[in-house]
Amino acid sequence: MTPAIDVTTVESLTENIEERRAFVLTAHPDDSEFMCGGTVALLTAAGWTVDMLIATNGNKGTKDPRRTPQMLAAEREEEQREAARILGANEPIFLGFGDGALRADHELRGLVVRQLRRLRPMLVITWDGFRPGFNHRDHRYIGQATYDAIWPDTDDRLFFPDQIEEEGLEPHRPQMMLLAGATEPDIYVDIEPVLETKVRAVSAHVSQVGRTAEQLMQAWRERAKTEAASRGEDATDLPRYREAFRRIEWPRQPRRRPPLRTRRAR
Template identity: 60%
Template sequence: MTEPQRRDGERPILAQPPSGAAPPEPPPPITGPSSAMVIVAHPDDAEFLCGGTVAKWCAEGWEVRYVVVTNGDKGSHDPAMHPEKLAAIREEEQRQACRVLGVKECIFLGYPDGFTSDDHELREQIVRLLRRYRPEVVITWDGFRHSFNHRDHRIVGMAAADAIYPLVRDRLFYPRHEEEGLSAHQVNEVLLAGATDPDYEVDITDYWHVKVEAILCHQSQLGGRQREDFLRLREEQQRRDGTDRIYERFRRWSIRRPVPARTAART
């Protein structure tokens, strides 16, 4: 087993403590190489939200899988487009983006765009995948943020959060999984993308170009935007941040509650 190493370019963002209070002790940086699962609502969500982080982790030897909940079959203003054709286009665009980033596998759940529900069917599917692939880290949408955003983003974020805790950990949720050889699992770290109050950042400066190449795979969604447009966005973010570096930012949950030995994965 590879000894975990401190991860360059990843750090907590510390909030200022109240006057006179000691600063909070941050959790340690996420270490690797490791395994991660990115759970998002639509094809292209992951590239915009965390494509640089995924590229960085894959280059460092991580095993990263995507779970894309909907097929994105409504995301077009083209009067000649129909849902079945768009779904096929977007699935292929997502597969191309995964190849650019180095993602090991992309799993499509196939829900129609805009028709996800935060119900036991979706949660069970996510729990099943978490128990099958046993990622240590999950990136998903921040379903808790108080800002205007797509319904599917909110629902997928909430469903993933519920699946991560406590459903995947506690064996009596979906006991049929044990009959299939899928035992309880503990996700150690969760990074919530799109958060309004991020507290963890990943320096993606060296992987920004890979992120953009992956985004450019989603031509059906870009409305003619090209590489130069993303360069301008990068420069604007650098000016706002007052740095020549570029970051992806998340809200981080460190769970790290051990799974009882009797339900741990078989080795």
């Protein structure tokens, strides 16, 4: 079994960074808490700035016929704000696409590129959009769009040049991406020290979870015992909780001076 590593090891892998800033991009409200809530809590506790982008409003995530899409979208947005507050992250960025309406197209890439250039994170966390048979297309599409936005769009002035020329943004390349939901993860973050914080953040999504933090924690602990017993392990020796990712790194680029803009002779 690959050993768990802690977030300080993740930090050491992003050598020479000038600002400890991470960016989490997900498809729905509650995705970030389930997939990397512990990692986010560890990062913010270590002094990192963490931003979150949620691509859809989650307006179809219910079986309750009394809830309209508009009601659910508003409710889930507030739940996401509370979850981000619990984890110590900044106010979430909502793109506002309808649930199930994402496409990994030019429009979505442009929106992601704009935020990457604006926020300039060194660490990016998103879904593994290339995992075969992933359970929700929105997960696949935000993962694919984020990967394609970083390589090569965000760092190239000729991609979405209006952001450079009209908005004053500059190219940027993060150092590392962590892909959640990967079938073959190669990095593990030990989240046991902040497990209760993660559980509180998950339980903030009342419309989806429907259980208190205490009930959720008990259920997770019981499941851990059951899984340990099924593997023939001592069920009293609970495994430490981890969040697993596939890691991708990009080489550091030297700072490049923007091209000189000369006035056209009259």
